[in-house]
Amino acid sequence: MSSTAQELIPPEAREPGGGRIRRSKGGRVRRLTGRDKVVLSLMVGIPTLIELCLVWLPTLMSVGLSFSRWNGLDLADIRPAGTDNYQYITQDYPPFWPAVQHNLLWLLFLALIATPLGLLLAVLLDQNIRGSKIYQSIFFAPVMLSLALIGIIWQLFYQRDNGLLNFLLGTAGTPRAVDWFGDSSVNIWAAMIAATWRHAGYVMLLYLAGLKGVDPSLKEAAAIDGANSVQTFFRVVFPAMRPINIVIVVITIIESLRAFDVVYVINRGTNGLEMLSALVIQNLVGEGQVIGVGSALAVVLLVISLVPIVFYLSRTFGKENRA
Amino acid sequence: MRLFFKGENMASQFDASATAFPSRRTILKTVGVGAAGLAGSPFLAACTGGSGPTATGSDSPGLTFGSGSSDDVPKRAYQAVTDAFTAKTGKKVTTNVVPHNDFQNKINSYLQGSPDDTFTWFAGYRMQYYAGKGLLAPIDDVWETIGGNYSDALKKASTGPDGKMYFVPNYNYPWGFFYRKSLWAEKGYEVPETFDALKTLAAKMQADGIIPIGFADKDGWPAMGTFDYINMRLNGYQFHVDLCAHKESWDQQKVSAVFDTWSALLPFQDPAALGQTWQDAAKALEAKKTGMYLLGSFVTQQFTDPAVLADIDFFAFPEIAVEGRDAVEAPIDGLLLSKKGGENKTARDFMAYLGTPEAQDTYSAVDPSNIATAKGTDTSKFSPLNKKCAETIADAKFISQFFDRDALPAMANNVMIPALQSFIKDGKMDVKNLEAQAKTLYAAQ
Numbered sequence: 001m002s003s004t005a006q007e008l009i010p011p012e013a014r015e016p017g018g019g020r021i022r023r024s025k026g027g028r029v030r031r032l033t034g035r036d037k038v039v040l041s042l043m044v045g046i047p048t049l050i051e052l053c054l055v056w057l058p059t060l061m062s063v064g065l066s067f068s069r070w071n072g073l074d075l076a077d078i079r080p081a082g083t084d085n086y087q088y089i090t091q092d093y094p095p096f097w098p099a100v101q102h103n104l105l106w107l108l109f110l111a112l113i114a115t116p117l118g119l120l121l122a123v124l125l126d127q128n129i130r131g132s133k134i135y136q137s138i139f140f141a142p143v144m145l146s147l148a149l150i151g152i153i154w155q156l157f158y159q160r161d162n163g164l165l166n167f168l169l170g171t172a173g174t175p176r177a178v179d180w181f182g183d184s185s186v187n188i189w190a191a192m193i194a195a196t197w198r199h200a201g202y203v204m205l206l207y208l209a210g211l212k213g214v215d216p217s218l219k220e221a222a223a224i225d226g227a228n229s230v231q232t233f234f235r236v237v238f239p240a241m242r243p244i245n246i247v248i249v250v251i252t253i254i255e256s257l258r259a260f261d262v263v264y265v266i267n268r269g270t271n272g273l274e275m276l277s278a279l280v281i282q283n284l285v286g287e288g289q290v291i292g293v294g295s296a297l298a299v300v301l302l303v304i305s306l307v308p309i310v311f312y313l314s315r316t317f318g319k320e321n322r323a
Numbered sequence: 324m325r326l327f328f329k330g331e332n333m334a335s336q337f338d339a340s341a342t343a344f345p346s347r348r349t350i351l352k353t354v355g356v357g358a359a360g361l362a363g364s365p366f367l368a369a370c371t372g373g374s375g376p377t378a379t380g381s382d383s384p385g386l387t388f389g390s391g392s393s394d395d396v397p398k399r400a401y402q403a404v405t406d407a408f409t410a411k412t413g414k415k416v417t418t419n420v421v422p423h424n425d426f427q428n429k430i431n432s433y434l435q436g437s438p439d440d441t442f443t444w445f446a447g448y449r450m451q452y453y454a455g456k457g458l459l460a461p462i463d464d465v466w467e468t469i470g471g472n473y474s475d476a477l478k479k480a481s482t483g484p485d486g487k488m489y490f491v492p493n494y495n496y497p498w499g500f501f502y503r504k505s506l507w508a509e510k511g512y513e514v515p516e517t518f519d520a521l522k523t524l525a526a527k528m529q530a531d532g533i534i535p536i537g538f539a540d541k542d543g544w545p546a547m548g549t550f551d552y553i554n555m556r557l558n559g560y561q562f563h564v565d566l567c568a569h570k571e572s573w574d575q576q577k578v579s580a581v582f583d584t585w586s587a588l589l590p591f592q593d594p595a596a597l598g599q600t601w602q603d604a605a606k607a608l609e610a611k612k613t614g615m616y617l618l619g620s621f622v623t624q625q626f627t628d629p630a631v632l633a634d635i636d637f638f639a640f641p642e643i644a645v646e647g648r649d650a651v652e653a654p655i656d657g658l659l660l661s662k663k664g665g666e667n668k669t670a671r672d673f674m675a676y677l678g679t680p681e682a683q684d685t686y687s688a689v690d691p692s693n694i695a696t697a698k699g700t701d702t703s704k705f706s707p708l709n710k711k712c713a714e715t716i717a718d719a720k721f722i723s724q725f726f727d728r729d730a731l732p733a734m735a736n737n738v739m740i741p742a743l744q745s746f747i748k749d750g751k752m753d754v755k756n757l758e759a760q761a762k763t764l765y766a767a768q
């Protein structure tokens with residue numbers, strides 16, 4: 001921030017000759033005029049400020065609140081609590097560990113089933129088949145649907161008495177009908193399939209863009225060298241999409257950590273559908289507000305999310321530095 | 324509709340709005356109310372953070388009224404009351420209707436920001452908590468004029484932790500076992516007076532191929548009704564209140580006994596409970612798939628066929644160990660005065676007006692599914708069921724408010740809902756863990 005502030009000082013006042021082209025220590029030519037610098041620092045500074053106010057400040061405050069007890073009413077009521085809230089969620093709060101397990105299960109399911117499904121759809125639609133655009137729209141549509149609509153659509157599939165799935169299984173209306181959303185041994189799978197339905201479309205779109213970006217001459221060269229289409233894809237095309245692959249890995253991890261909407265629509269994340277994000281909402285929003293506990297849960301989620309984010313950033317910037 | 328329907332999922336909300344599609348007139352009226360709300364500038368007051376148009380001392384030209392009764396029927400009912408007040412006194416009432424889930428979820432920031440002068444809320448711990456935090460204005464002067472209109476049980480329910488009065492009851496509705504008279508007559512079932520008789524009856528129904536007790540707990544809160552009743556019948560009303568306020572420990576034999584008793588009933592309750600909402604369970608009762616259903620009298624809203632509605636009756640939860648059937652679970656909805664509204668004499672007048680039989684008759688003329696609380700209200704239009712509901716409440720020595728109104732909301736929402744849902748699944752309850760959670764949550768307040 002201090003350097004940004006310095007940049008904001010008009011160049012005339014700072015040092016003579018600031019506007020002229022000159023060489024920095026590294027010998028690289030600097031062609032930025034004073035005005036450029038002002039514009040640039042504004043363009044960098046304002047988003048940084050917004051980010052600080054809206055992301056980092058609340059984050060730090062959450063971390064602080066997670067070590068306190070507060071009823072959310074009067075600032076004077078905040079009392080320090082040490083690590084009590086963390087002890088509470090790990091030892092006394094029954095939904096916590098199931099939620100962690102469900103988040104992991106969600107991650108595995110998205111990584112092993114939903115993402116490969118999206119890739120498969122992308123590869124198929126990249127084959128110049130007729131009506132490719134229509135298929136693309138169909139598969140991408142779920143990503144654009146609102147939460148309420150998704151709830152209704154899947155309700156139609158999964159209902160116990162008159163849902164489509166039980167009808168197809170021939171169990172509708174009988175005592176053997178499976179209660180896909182209410183039975184806690186199956187509802188997490190039902191929810192993950194609903195999530196896959198959205199996630200696959202998203203991944204498909206990203207991979208389609210990636211596939212379009214792969215130089216066709218690579219494929220031709222591979223074909224000339226005698227590779228079949230499977231070999232061409234896995235040995236040549238897929239590695240060539242490395243930047244997209246990294247994005248997809250990060251998206252998959254983040255989607256599984258913030259998985260929220262589908263379970264919240266079904267039953268607000270209770271009865272077999274506990275997820276960390278739903279627990280955070282349960283404890284932070286509304287009348288059942290326990291700010292200390294909710295913040296502690298949010299911090300746990302933050303720490304878990306930081307691992308893949310740091311990994312991703314270090315890979316990206318590490319590569320840039322080497323280049 | 325009841326304000327605590329927070330658990331309805333999106334789909335069922337959609338269903339509800341589809342079946343009760345507002346008429347053109349309703350829409351126009353809604354738009355009109357919205358426009359009036361904007362004109363009344365409470366939103367602007369909220370933006371500027373200044374004192375609203377109401378903090379003008381004793382003689383104010385009107386008042387603002389925050390309402391969480393956003394469903395069509397109750398909204399029109401409150402509209403009728405405010406219109407009548409304006410017609411009577413010439414004072415303007417500016418109503419701000421907020422969807423009931425939002426209203427409840429934002430109550431903390433609402434009361435600390437620029438609340439309306441009066442607003443709809445509930446009796447019980449949920450009222451006492453905010454009274455204790457000094458966010459409400461006491462209305463003992465109002466109760467001096469309306470006190471004669473209320474029974475002692477209602478007066479007790481309107482009292483804050485400091486012994487001052489805070490709440491004006493509007494209506495309530497009892498919880499009990501609802502059933503279809505024709506089914507019971509056909510099969511020769513009789514109303515059980517004791518818990519043992521209830522079990523015997525349930526076993527008989529099961530033998531007849533009927534699910535004895537309808538049950539729905541997808542939303543989490545309905546199961547609290549069963550817990551409350553067994554608790555009050557086993558340990559008494561005062562224990563219920565003390566347990567809810569965490570003056571009693573959860574980790575004790577008395578609480579374990581509640582769950583032990585309940586587990587004798589579990590095999591008779593609908594095994595599909597966790598996947599259905601109370602609306603689904605109401606349909607099952609209507610279809611005679613279930614024999615009886617423990618819920619608030621609002622269940623009758625689901626029976627749109629008048630023939631079915633006329634066929635519905637209810638009985639109080641049977642007695643178990645103590646106090647017979649003296650306690651009834653009958654959550655009370657009414658009005659509170661915000662701290663800011665306490666300076667507005669007109670707002671106090673409005674509260675007093677709502678405490679009269681006249682105002683409550685105006686309300687129930689539009690929304691007859693509830694029981695007016697003031698003495699002397701017109702009962703001539705009551706259906707036999709309404710009459711019975713009213714008598715049950717009037718005869719009760721103790722009126723409880725339902726677990727999620729009598730207890731800390733965090734305890735009800737974050738602890739009891741998952742705990743009861745897992746109890747329904749496997750019949751086990753770890754009362755030690757309940758106590759550990761209660762300790763942390765109540766300490767945070």
